[in-house]
Amino acid sequence: MRYFLTKVEVEGFRGISKRRELELHPKLTILIGPNSSGKSSFIEAIEWGLVGDKVPREVYTKRRRTAIRNKYTRNTEVKIHYNDGQGRGFVIKAHLPRHREYMPEIDREGPLKGLVAAHIGFKDYIRSVVYAQADPRVIIEKAEHLNTAIDSILGLKAYKDFMKCIEECISKVERKEEALANELYKFKEELTRKYEGLIRKIEKIQSILKKYGIDPSQVSLKKIRDELKKLIPPDYKGDIPEDVEGLRRTIEEFKKLWEITPKLPTYQQALLCELEQEKKGLVNRKERLKSERTKCYEWLQQLESLIKDLSNIEEKLKGKNLEKLRSQLAEKEYQVRQIDNEIKKLNSMIEEMNEEYSIVEKAWNFLKKSKKAYCPVCNRELTTGFLRKRATLEIIEKRLESLKSEVEDLVERRDKLARELKDLNNERDQLEKQIEKIEQLQRERNKFRREIKNLLEEVSKSPRIARALENPSVARELLNETIRRIDEEICNIEKEIKRKEKQIEDLKRLIEESRARAEELSREKLRKMDIIYSELEYILLHKSVSRLEDLIEKEPWKLLEKFICKLEALRLMLIKLMNITKEVHESEAKEKLKEFNKILDDVYRALYEHPYFKHIEVRLKEIRSGTEPNRYDIICISERGEEEGIDVLNTSAQNAISLAVYITSARLGLHPLSILLLDDPTQTFDERHVRKLAEALEKISEDVQVVVATADERFQKALIELFYDKAYIYKFEKDWAPEEGPIFERLR
Template sequence: MKLYIKSVDIRGFRAFERPLTLEFQCGINLVVGPVGSGKTSILKAIEFCLYGTVSEIKRRIYRKADIINDFSEAAEVTVELASSEKSFKITRTYIRKGFEQLKVQVGEKLLEGEPAEAEVQKIIGLTHEDFARHVFLDYHRLQEIIFGSPATRSLAIDKHLGLYTIERVFRSIPLGLVKEKLDMLAAKEKELKEELDSLPDREELVREIGELEEEARNYDRTIPELEERIKKLKKTLEEQAQKKRIYDELKTKQEKIEAIIEHYRRTRKIDPKTASDLLSALYEKIKENICEGFNLLYNLKKCEELTQKLEEKGTQLETIKLFEKYYEELEKEFDRFSTEIEELERERLSKDIALRNIEKEISVLQASKLEYEELEDELARLTEKYGSEKVLGEKLSQLEREIERLKNKMRSETCKVLLQKSVLEGKSDTCPICEQKIENIDEFREKYRKAVKNLSKLGKEKLESTENKLEEYRKAYDRIRLLRRRLVELEEVVAKYAELEATLEKAKKELEELEETLEDRKRLQVKIKGILRGARAYIKKASSLATALAGWKDITRLQKELEALSKNIDKLNFDPAEYEILENEVKTLTSNLENYKARKEELIQTLEDKRGTLAEIERLNAELAAISQKEKEIERFYKRLLKVRRALREAQSELRSRVIEELKERINEAFRAIYRYGDYEELDIRVENIRTEKGYPRSIYRLLAKRTRDGQWVPILPRLSDGQKSLIALIFAVAVHGLAENKPDFVILDEPAPNIDEVLKRSVAIGLQKLGMQQVIIATQSEILKTENAKIISLKQEMRKE
């Protein structure tokens, strides 16, 4: 079915805000217009209507929503296709919100949605990819065939021939990932071996574990035996301890009675009256010391109580007990006083620490304070030299305007000099400035030299001086702004510094007052401690005298008690030396037991560590074996992938050769119809098998031409200009167009060969007609392609809005 495009209606698509309707004919159709007039947009509108997308969207160059004109809410394109039998009207609408609608009118029948898509596919007979290869011959896709490395050109040719699937499959084979995995496994294997080398020998470790386990079993036997022995000895020691307590009580009582008797014997030489007078004197000294102590501790009431109770007559021993009672109260008061001193000492230490902390904070902030003062001085100097920030900003603006004025003046002078130069070069005999005819060329040349000299000397020097001054002022302006920001940041630090200094002075004063109070109390403490020692000595001596006076009649009774105590000690049958030996033996055995247990725990910990090391060795060996096995499997897989890649390359080479054989005749037919130069008479595309830098086999296309001069086949692309190369790419694309089955009988060309001369452009159109194509639609900037019976559709820049 001979199918061609009858008309296109465009609304809101890309460059066209307003509706545009174009009629096409069979044969050559030229869409002519300047850059930006919407030629390509018309061709892309046809592609969008037939397939719902364009190649730029599929390649993600822009989004689908970008096909809608900026001032429209939807893009709508209607393409009418016709054949000798029937006509088809295809309308596709895309709304900015993402909704898309397709309608196909076949005679009286209207299709929408999926049935409409299927009908379009049936009408065209090509997929979108095949349409781009065989029908819509885009200039940029054609350039890929002729420009770039041989490998890049070969891939572009594969895309036009529909053979790129093999290359896509080839590239999808993850050979690099598999090789990377192999390298990772090899690195892991090396790491595991290094880790194993850093661990102890397995056999030696097993032997050490066995020895430690044997030693631990020995301790398991020894420790219970030792515990049983200690238990028996402790039981014996407890029995002896009861006797020891009785023995100690009896012995203490015996020693006390002996001491009393000995004291009686010593004091018996003293006359009772003399002893009584001495005791009275001691009482007075004791009273003085205790009262002085209470007075120093600010407790006058206790001294009055003691004086009042002493006036009440009692026995000598009762008086001694009264003194001891008040002595103990004085000691408690002294202890409370000492506790207060300790609290003051702690308070002094706390204040001292706080003082040191404040000094540290001040030292930390000292640098910031110094920085603040230095920055203030620098800001004052800069302000004094350049003025305030506002004044400096105004100066900068004035300098920038002056520089712009100087540059404009230099450009004007330069233009004058260049105009004079053109006169000297013989391009004109009239002065371009005053427009008068030049009578004396030498005088004019002298004026030109002076103008050049003045332009290069005076203008540049003044401009350079002004620019240097601007740079100096700009640096000063930036520095002032920076200083102000930094000073604002440091203000809080400086305020905190002043606050800390005030706090430091206050803390020093409080600490000095506390140290003075503490020093006074310590001196008082020393004095009271001396008073307590004196009172204690007097009380002891008075107690002895009072006891002696009271015990003259008790000596006989005490001697009988002493004899009874001696008999009881003998009956107890207790030896302190044996008890001490037994006690030392229990202590020694207990110490040994604790050492054995500690050694056992150490052994258990060592065993756990060594067993953990052994388990780690076993784990590493197992992991190493697993990695080795996996490495072998991946190595086999890697080799299989290499075979698959080689097979794909061989299949690719074979398939390329077959397709090229089918294409050669069509290429030369198109070559003879379009190529108008006489340097080559025939084209040939050959498939050549090569090896890459890494040694892998692959095939590439070689484009050869038979030279007219000597009949030699030579590589053509290095010998052609860019325009000739573009022509060869067009010839190849036209030949590929003939390979497609069930294709529509029209071709769309977007500026197929922009960089060839006008005569050759015309021959392109004539050649396309000679090839027998029913309809050719060409977007171009030049009407020179016009041939007999060709239809020209002229576009203007304004048509995008009309």
């Protein structure tokens, strides 16, 4: 059953912003218009709606399909409607909401059964064939696309899947065989190693038993139980087990109990603890007495030092009367004040004499110079003669001499008093220094007395003194007596400590002897328990060796080895089957290539007329195993039979070959959902080859639905002439708003 694409609904895809619908003809739909009119957006919307982003990387890059969304709408949606012409159809919906990846959805209400599988197969078909036409050089330059396309078209994928299944089965069988062989080898090695280890252990236990004088062949559970009853304490109330494991657990419990150091008697422990506590108390008391003795000794030294300093000060103060010195100082100060007053009076008298002397001297000088005589007292003119004047001068001269002698006497007396004053000041300073020194000594004496008093108060607080002390000599005697008594107590305590240490040593020696006796008994019991335990181990090891020998001699090992041999035979058979399948695959590929090359050559000659290379052919270069595509080459053949690769052709011829391969693939690789999409395929064709391509599309449209978009006016004219009544033709306008989307109308 074949389905046709009847309608496409596009919204928010590339240049198509608002929803647009495009009805498609069952044979051919033509989209014409200038470049950038929105034709390619519809072609790419159909491709994206069918296979999403599964585009070959080279095509994706060259077509610059980096922007899927339209910026004027929130969502991107493409709906592709299919119908079989009898009322049955379905819808493929590709939706790309914001922040989500591409996810196609199929209308589940459609009546087509197995539609999901058909759609998946169509993805492979589109990916290998249809997308190659996006850039015709891709299918030529990239061999893997050509190989994949031809393998898919020739129907060789089933062989690939079958060979892949065989290879997987072979690898599984090989892995299983190798794993079983490894496990078998490891298990055998482990079993052998355990068996040898058990034998060595048995030999070791036999040597131990022989060392103790026990015959290993005479060992039995009954004998072991009887010996164990003798070793177990009488107060043990449990039952002795009869099995080997129970006996082992019982022996291990008693060994753990006896391995612990036997406990000492309670009274010995208590006595030892009591002696150690008493010794510890004596040591602590001795340390306390030593600290008290040190403190008393320090007090005694401080008291001796203070008493000595105080006696020295008292000796210095002895015979010195501070009041007498102070009265002498007051008397000297009084004499100093009197002499000072007399000096002041003499100074005033000297000043008066000096003034009078200066007046008389002035009068004398005046009389000597003047002709008139004046009384020096009343300042009146003397009218006597020269004698009178002379008498006056003599009087004045005598007065001057008397004044001069008086002044000299006063100055001499003043100097004498000044010397006396200086002596008195020196005596006063000496007295002041003596008084200050005595006061300093008195202060130091008071200080030492206070320190002695404080020290006596501190000593009085001692529990060994416990009385109020006021006399330093009494305190000194008490401290000496206290130190002596403390020394006696320390001596007694040391003797007591030595006695306690001797008792502790004796008790420890007694305890060690008791411990040694208990350990000797415990070791003897443990030795006997070890012998019994070795006998039990001997019994267990004999049982384990017997089980291993039975396991080694049994049949499952041989069955497992036979199974591994069968797996090896199966692997060889699968390899042989795969080689046969490869041969069938190669012959099938060659047969189908003949049919493919016949149609390819017809299409190529219908599309293009090369002056030299008239034929093309696809040849099988290498058969690949697994899912890898076979390798094919496209060869150009001349009329004389010369062969060359297609890389020697020009761009137009290469495009023609690519279109020929594409159209042939579409015709041979028919699929229920097949469609041929062409977007501007005539960019490098001349007018004659454009016409040939239009005629080729007329032939192929009978087998495959074709949708072609072109901006080439020559191709448009040829298509309209050939398909005016046989196809839907849509004309796209050049001027359109991006927020509205492409503008187009249907001509037919």
